[in-house]
Amino acid sequence: MLDPQLLRSDIEAVARRLAARPYALNAAAFAALDEQRKAVQSRTQELQAARNSSAKRVGQAKGRGEDVSALMAEAAQAGVELSGLEMKLQEIQDKVRDFLLDVPNLPHASVPEGKGAEDNLEMRRIGTPRTFGFAPQDHTDLGATLGQMDFETATKIAGSRFVVMKGPLARLHRAIAQFMLDVHTAEHGYTEVYVPYLVNADSMRGTGQLPKFEEDLFAVPRGDAGKFYLVPTAEVPVTNMVRDEIVPLEKLPLKFVCHSPCFRSEAGSYGKDTRGMIRQHQFDKVELVQISHPERSYEGLEALLGHAETILKRLELPYRVITLCTGDMGFSAAKTYDIEVWLPAQNAYREISSCSNFEAFQARRMQARFRNEKGRPELVHTLNGSGLAVGRTLVAIMENYQQADGSIEVPAALKPYMGGLEFIRAS
């Protein structure tokens, strides 16, 4: 959520910056709504003040044992207009809030302007894609040949966009997550957290999934208590740990790492990546989250990106880093770097991590604050990034480490997690 003050004071500048996304801010509608809000609010508060003071007078007169029937009748009269106005004010304030909840974040000044993926800015390429002496297979074929990756059974159990893994490949999947957690906790100073995978609507609103993107989520009904949502990323539960909190200055930055499953309905992506494990309803991810001092959040973003890159370097997987342009960024982000890993079978780089600074956008929705140098509460900045997506890392390892006979070499960094196993072969 953007700062309402900013919209009041300089809505044209806000509109201009949002136009780069592109997002058409209805400045006139907001101005009209706010003007109405102002009128109703000041009148309401005037009447509330009058009510409070006359109620106080009644109390005082009663204390002196005087007759208060006239005073009470007068006060009752004023209450009629007030209750109507209070309702009206509530309505208007809800409208203002709904309006603001729908407006995406402002792109940071360093974000390149552009319409879509083609305008993203490549920052660097690390590692050289290997040359194969044979035609590399994709992970789906490799997994089928190994007899350890089974989409048909998953479809029987659940439906499309799920997978069943077995044996050494299932273990490799686990090893990847363990390895990432170990690196981030031992070397990068993150605190490991375990969190709920079902969250309430307030949490989803806090990080920006609701109200706009409900169709991307899986919901679980539960009677009068509303519903639970399955987390689409650990970002949601982990970032919401600081919702409605005031974090002491000296605790910043908070750095959390969390391995969790992620659930996405993938509505609207029919026909996209239908083969294999690239796009699933359920996948595992190791997520990095930072709660930062506003003045240090961009340092934090560079560091966080580096932490994610470390994993790819250790696994010796070729990748590149790109800065998303204004048109390709997510709703809540002020700046986003994507890391894309090389997939030989697709002859392309594919997203394996997305690292973003949300500045105060999520913090304002969550009322996540810290006590600043002056002792005043101030909104924190929130950041997160995949470090990394586990399923896609598995895919990248299979494809980049495949041998001519269809076996998979275990990357050196993961061998300790595989009981020393060198190659994954058909069982």
Place this chain on the structure above:
RNA sequence: GGAGAGGUGGCAGAGUGGUUGAAUGUACCGGUCUCGAAAACCGGAAAGGUCGCAAGGCCUUCGAGGGUUCGAAUCCCUCCCUCUCCGCCA
């Protein structure tokens, strides 16, 4: 699932339908004292919104939402959450 108790400021913990936004303690900040610290004493300090150049004013907030009342932390209703006991259970 059944029975009971409870949700108040960073934490602990009072609270009567009427100058209570809320005693008191503790933690925190400033000051006095001290070579320095501790202790003691004095003082300051909730959050959000809104108006204002500012000083400051006003409004809202005692789990959430409704209701009764001139006036609700206090009374009524619904919901959520926590704790204790029983049942069930990984």
